[in-house]
Amino acid sequence: MKIILTHEVSGLGGPGDVVEVKDGYARNYLVPRGLAIRWTRGGEKDVEQIRRGRKLREIASVEQANVVKAELEGVKVRLKGRAGDAGRLFGAVTAADIASAIKAAGGPDVDKRRIEVATPIKTLGSHAVSVRLHPEVSAKVNLEVQSA
Structure with a gap:
């Protein structure tokens, strides 16, 4: 089809x-x-x-993508979520949550569809998230999930 x-x-x-x-x-x-x-x-x-x-x-060139990558990797992204005593979140962190947290931390505007989370984020602590900026460029963002 x-x-x-x-x-x-x-x-x-x-x-x-x-x-x-x-x-x-x-x-x-x-x-x-x-x-x-x-x-x-x-x-x-x-x-x-x-x-x-x-x-x-879309980010047009590899050079522009590398500039945005450097900007993203230099930002400390913190996200607050409700969690139980064992450090497990009530629900999971979504790509939209991560995009808004990046924007709130002073980073560039990122489309939530470009954020790739390898495994669902359901616990407090530090997590690595990948952002596809260009077919050849991908940025790693360190996300700190804290208790609200």
């Missing part, structure tokens, strides 16, 4: 890309979650609009 991606999907492509995937993957996962729309002749007009929006948000 041919689809048009509306958001970045790891291993598949970015917004505005037209890709061919298995019918079930598109019908059961990508389309219901809003990550893609079905390809139609009328949808081709939407592709250009999606690509224009992508260019505005």
Whole structure:
């Protein structure tokens, strides 16, 4: 099935890309979650609009990505969360929480979809989080989760 991606999907492509995937993957996962729309002749007009929006948000060059990487890695990010006596959080830290904590710490504005958390953060303490800035550049952010 041919689809048009509306958001970045790891291993598949970015917004505005037209890709061919298995019918079930598109019908059961990508389309219901809003990550893609079905390809139609009328949808081709939407592709250009999606690509224009992508260019505005995207970091254009590797040099610019390296500057943002240095900025991100120099920021101390602290996040407060409610936790029990054993240091386990009530819930988990989401990518949106991390993006807002980076902004509050004085870091650059980061899209929550670019933040990759290897394992769900459910405990207090220090955690490493990866931020994809460019296909060739990824920044490591140290996140300190503290009790509220």
